Amino acid sequence: MTRFAFSIAATDGAARTGTIAMQRGEIRTPAFMPVGTAATVKAMKPCDVxxxxxxxxxxxxxxxxLRPGAERVARLGGLHGFMGWERPILTDSGGYQVMSxxxxxxxxxxxxxxxxxxDGSRHMLSPERSIEVQRLLGSDIVMQFDQLVPTTSTPQAQREAMGRSIRWAKRSREEFDRGGEHAERAALFGIQQGALDEGLRRTSADGLIDIGFDGYAVGGLAVGEGQQAMLGCLDFAPGQLPAGKPRYLMGVGKPDDIVEAVRRGIDMFDCVLPTRSGRTGQAFTSDGPINIRNAKFAEDREPLEQDCPCPTCTTYERAYVHHLVRSGEILGAMLMTEHNLWFYQRLMQGLRDAVAGRRFNAHAEEFLGRYRAKA
Known part of the structure; x- marks a missing residue:
């Protein structure tokens, strides 16, 4: 059985499409990973995800x-069985949440x-403990422990955090390699840091490449720096990482962020936006997001999005979803989240098809023009 293999099927400029093969299944790239923070993608059953x-x-x-505890999850057979999801799971390192x-x-x-x-209880999260927790959970793709500082931090703070992240990457690698059976079937990704500084990003990438990882993440973005600053960083950061390994942009993002990042060579994404927005009444559509709570939808007989094949849009009208959301009914959050997750996966399939057909730029401009038209 394949432990981890990444193959690129087609490219169009910097954009790529391919496959990550792992023991629990294949991952089509560019890929969007729904976020299951506490062993659940909120408001969704795993089969529906x-x-x-x-x-x-x-x-x-x-x-x-912290809850329910990694050791408890391990005693119960691991995260996959615990939550009823048998395909690959990527676990983040915990570094961002510790800081935020x-x-x-x-x-x-x-x-x-x-x-x-x-509850205010004290804990220590080190590279070794982060990797141990991810091993106990049974993660398929494990992230190194890193230090994230805001892009507004002083240059010295950014340089120190980047250097420490490289040292922690080495310790993460060493602890992962001590993992026995888990290390034989899982993969480990390094995380590039360096804020918006091209030189720091280069130093980080070189340090990670020397250590050696199955994939590489661009970390430290989507933390308030704004889209143009993020895209400016992505103009150089992905190209500093190995072309033959997956590149993962952590915590991104909005649909137009994803399109622009794929244009710049990113292969993997995660973000709470489609699920969080679904719970707060925002539905994503090809014509931009809509707020289903608005009174104008109270008697709207159309689906959330025309021609969307998701179960929500093929079964329910905007008027009904509007009623559910305004009434605080749990079903409203479920239907909205389902539609948003379908929208994101349709977005990714469209990007994969466009790269394979060598029409990525035309597809991207058509999507962005329509999506941003009402912004």
Whole structure:
């Protein structure tokens, strides 16, 4: 059985389409990974997530180590059986959540000491512990532990975090390789850091390549720097990473972000946006997002999106979904989330087809022109 193999089937400029082969199944790229933070893609059953076209989902190390606990998940047979998802799962390292959610954090060379956002209990998350948690969960794609600092940080802070992330990458690699049976079937990705600085990004990429990983993530973006700054960084960052390995842009994003990132050579994405937006009444459509809570939809007999094949659009009218969402009914969040996940997977299939047909730029401009027209 293949542990991990990435093949590129076609390219069009910097955009690529291909396949990641793993023991639990193949992942078509460019790929969007729905986020299952706490062992669930919110408001969705795993079979329905798969039905939307998702090949892989993301789980969160920080949240799962705090509740229900990685050791408990391991005793119950691992994350796949625990949540009923038998295809690949990527787990993030927990580094972002430690920095953004926790109180009283203290960063040292050992790792990050923090207070749980749930009950204030103290924990230490180090490269070794992060990899151990991901091993206990049974992750298929494991992320190295890294240090994220905002792009608005001082150059010195950015340089120090980038350097520490390389050292933590080496320790993550060493701990992963000690993983026995898990290391024989899982993959490990490194995370490039360096904020918006091309030189720091190059140094980070070179350090990670020297260590050696199955794939490489562009980290530290989509944290408030704005789309143009992010795209400026993506003009050089993916090209600093190995062409024959998957490139994963963490935490992105909006549909137009994804299109522009694929144009620049990115293969994998994750974001809470389609599920979070579904729960708050925003539906994504090819003509831009709509707020189904608006009164104008109260008697609208059309589906959320014309010609959308998702179960929500083929069964229910906007008026009904509007009623559910305005009434706070759980079904409203379920139907909206289902549509949004289908939209994102249709977006990815369209991008894959466009690269394969060597018409990516025309497809991208047509999509962006329509999607942004009402913005």
């Amino acid at each position: 798969r039905g939307s076209g998702a090949d892989i989902i993301l789980g969160n190390t920080y949240h799962l180590m 959610l926790s109180e009283l954090t203290k960063v040292s060379e050992e790792g990050v000491s923090f207070a749980s956002h749930l």
